[in-house]
Amino acid sequence: MRVLVVEDDNHVMAALRTVLAKHGFELACARCAAEGLDLLDTAPDVVLLDLGLPDRDGFKLCTEIRRRSDVPIIIATARGDLASRLHGLNIGADDYLVKPYSLAELIARIHAITRRAARPQPPAETVTDSYVYGQLRVEPHTRRVESAGHPVNLTRKEFDLLLLLMRSPGVVVRRERILSQVWNTNWQGNGRTLEVHMASLRGKLREPGMIETVRGIGYRLTPADREPAALVAE
Incomplete structure (x- = not known):
């Protein structure tokens, strides 16, 4: 498996070179955004991206990589605030890891994210298939979401989360099932990623x-026959 690492800290x-190579990964190493974009042509299986780069903000690089490719992206950075996490995921990152992190956890996440990317897609649904819940409409075949007739732009993971809930309105979907179907893993270390x-x-x-x-179980779409319940703080 080929990992493109964009990291300016020697x-x-x-x-990363030592540990990832020991676990059988092939590394392409870039110390700035420009090198990272050049090495994107080597068709990596996953990109490990730091945000503090000398020539360009890592968020801008993430946006550019996503514009050019569907390669899975893991942001690995010291920026651990919620706003940065949300922004990274919203612009196309598939996962977000805060430094200092365990290299064992990094390897587990790389395997999980690449399994998800490689998993065969289910057969396309009929063009008339859609899910409607209140003012919300989700079309699996086009991955289009509308709320009160207005488009809602979601990342891939956000769409998969919503579709899973829309398929069972009012039914609690357990966290384990969400991690299994959306992240293709049962590893509970991804719980924080799910919450973000x-x-x-x-x-x-x-x-x-x-x-x-x-609390302690999972998530569900609020049953349509009653007022929304008070939310439990994440």
Whole structure:
């Protein structure tokens, strides 16, 4: 598996070279955004992206990579605030890891994200297939979402989350099932990633009461026959 690492810290790069190579990964290393874009042509299986680059902000590089390719992107950075996490996921990153992180966790996330990307897609749904819940409409075949007739732009993971909930309105979808179907993993270390994606999804739908957190179990679309329940803080 080929990993494109975009990282300007020599110590971090050296550690990644040693550990990832030991686990059978092939590395392409870039120390700035320009090198990262050049090496994107080598068709990596995943991109590990730092945000503090000398020639361009990592968020801008993430946007450009996503414009050019569907390659899975993991942002690995010291910026751990919620706003940065949400922004990174909203512009196309598939995962977000805050430094300092465990290299074992990084390797687990790389495997999880690449399994998800490589998993065969289900057969296309009929062109008439759609899910409607209140003012929300989701079309799986076009991956289009509308709320009150207005388009809602979601990332791939956000769309997959919403579609999973839309297929079982009013039914609690367990966290384990969400991690399995959206992230293709049962590893509970991805729980924080799930919470960040869910927060972003709620913000984009502009109806935070629509998705209810069932403490310790999972999430569900608020049953249509009653008022939205009070949300549990993430």
